[in-house]
Amino acid sequence: MQVLFITGQNQYGVVSHFLDGMREDLESVGVRTDSLSVESEQHIHRDLPQLLPLQEYDQLISFNGMGLHLEQAELSVPQYLKQRPVWVFCVDHPMHILKRIIGLNVILLCVDEEHVSFAQLCGFNARLFPHAIGKQQLANTSMMPLEDKSNEVVFPVSYMDSGSHRQALTPYWSQIGHWVEQSRSVTRFMQFIGVLPIGNRPASLTLNEQILRLCVTVDSYLRAKQREACLHFFAQQNVNLTVIGRNSHCYQSIAPTHQYLNAMDFTDLQQKIAAARYVVHNSPGFERGLHERVIYPLALGTLVLTFETPYVNQTFPQVCLDAKQSSGQISDKEYQQRRKQAHQQIEQQHCWHHQLRKLFTSPTTSPDSNGRTR
Known part of the structure; x- marks a missing residue:
């Protein structure tokens, strides 16, 4: 098996530690891994010579939906997406990357159960993929x-x-302020306004760009x-x-x-x-x-x-x-x-290999070309 990781901006080196841990855990069981940073053109040109033709990778994993629209030389991620899904590791709430992934053949890996529910309600195939650490790193x-x-x-x-964010909400405060102040998280707020279901009450408000x-x-x-x-x-x-x-x-x-x-x-x-x-x-x-x-x-x-x-x-x-x-x-x-x-x-x-094993070795979780599970 061969896996390509796609990353972007890497603030403080946190993502590098995630990436290194995942790669070490996969390589320890005989999986070849490569990485491509799309942070800049310089990073892309640095990494491209070491990569296989894209179609030779059994799996692509994109951090936060980076690189999904990349067309570079003979490397076309959109073309790959027509053949098979790409895993997208959402290290934050999926709503922050919706514009990158909407309409694409992706499977979201979410670090929180509520993020999974949100993504599924938006029509995505999503699974729980909690934060972990590399087995070798540990x-x-x-x-x-x-x-x-x-x-x-x-x-x-x-x-x-908090003051500047509160100020940005001023035009809508008379309508939503009481719901905001009752909410402990944005998930609860989206339930209050009807974007997400709550109890037996179904969702009633479309998540358009303004609501997002x-x-x-x-x-x-x-x-x-x-x-x-x-x-x-x-x-x-x-x-x-x-x-x-x-x-x-x-x-x-x-x-x-x-x-x-x-x-x-x-x-x-x-x-x-x-x-x-x-x-x-x-x-x-x-x-x-x-x-x-x-x-x-x-x-x-x-x-x-x-x-x-x-x-x-x-x-x-x-x-x-x-x-x-x-x-x-x-x-x-x-x-x-x-x-x-x-x-x-x-x-x-809580090592990465536990989550990765579920993705790549379990016949009940491997995706077909349409992102469905077998």
């Missing part, structure tokens, strides 16, 4: 001895301006509000966070007791996480899914403090501590036991 990690760890509580998150733009803005507003609420909560609990992310210093006026650091390369961030006592996880819009902010810290031997993420707590009941129910003050002995348990759980259930 094997290569070494847990920092507890005595060498700091007492830092790290929160990797970029700044989002509105939902994207609501999503940003709700995420921004939840990040601020998370920062406020830990400040009220006298837990000082080390917040790491793009323009994170802009939160200084909202929660001044925390420390704010600039965004850093994902490799450097992992080192910071490995040395910390805890990593904070709060991710509105991913209420029924996993996130690298959970998987990677646990793989590195750092426990996770969660804020309003019940699905994550149910998935990792012993190693993700609900910040509203736990102070995080556990003994070194218990900490050591929990992080070993976390490492075992990830090794057994």
Whole structure:
């Protein structure tokens, strides 16, 4: 079997870690893998000489729907799509990439159950494909001895301006404001306005371009509000966070007791996480899914403090501590036991090869030329 991965812009190197883990897991079982970056013309011309003719690849996996319209020399992704579907790994909510994938022969791989439901209601073939880590990447990690760890509580998150997103909603606020403020995620908002079904009530509003733009803005507003609420909560609990992310210093006026650091390369961030006592996880819009902010810290031997993420707590009941129910003050002995348990759980259930095996080796999930399953 031969698989081609297509990627685009790679901020902070996060996608590179996903890609490397997937490729290593596939190659460990004899699958040839290649990658094509469509971030720029220079990247395309750099990668093209190493590629096979496109039709020789048994599977194409596109990150976030990148490269699906690429026509370059003898490489035509649209022509490939006429013969067989392309897997699209949605690392964010599928609504953010609808313009890239609408009308194409694709199968969406979503990191959240609600994202799967949304995609299916939009007419896509979609499957749950939670965040994971490469099996070899996990094997290569070494847990920092507890005595060498700091007492830092790290929160990797970029700044989002709730005020500007709220301002953008002003023309519609009298009609939708009460629904927005009742929603914890954009999925709930789309249910309230009728884009998605809720209970026994079917969908009643078509998701056109205007409604989509509105939902994207609501999503940003709700995420921004939840990040601020998370920062406020830990400040009220006298837990000082080390917040790491793009323009994170802009939160200084909202929660001044925390420390704010600039965004850093994902490799450097992992080192910071490995040395910390805890990593904070709060991710509105991913209420029924996993996130690298959970998987990677646990793989590195750092426990996770969660804020309003019940699905994550149910998935990792012993190693993700609900910040509203736990102070995080556990003994070194218990900490050591929990992080070993976390490492075992990830090794057994949350490596990329578990998800990839389901896609490529199970006869009940392999797609035919129309994207249907056999």
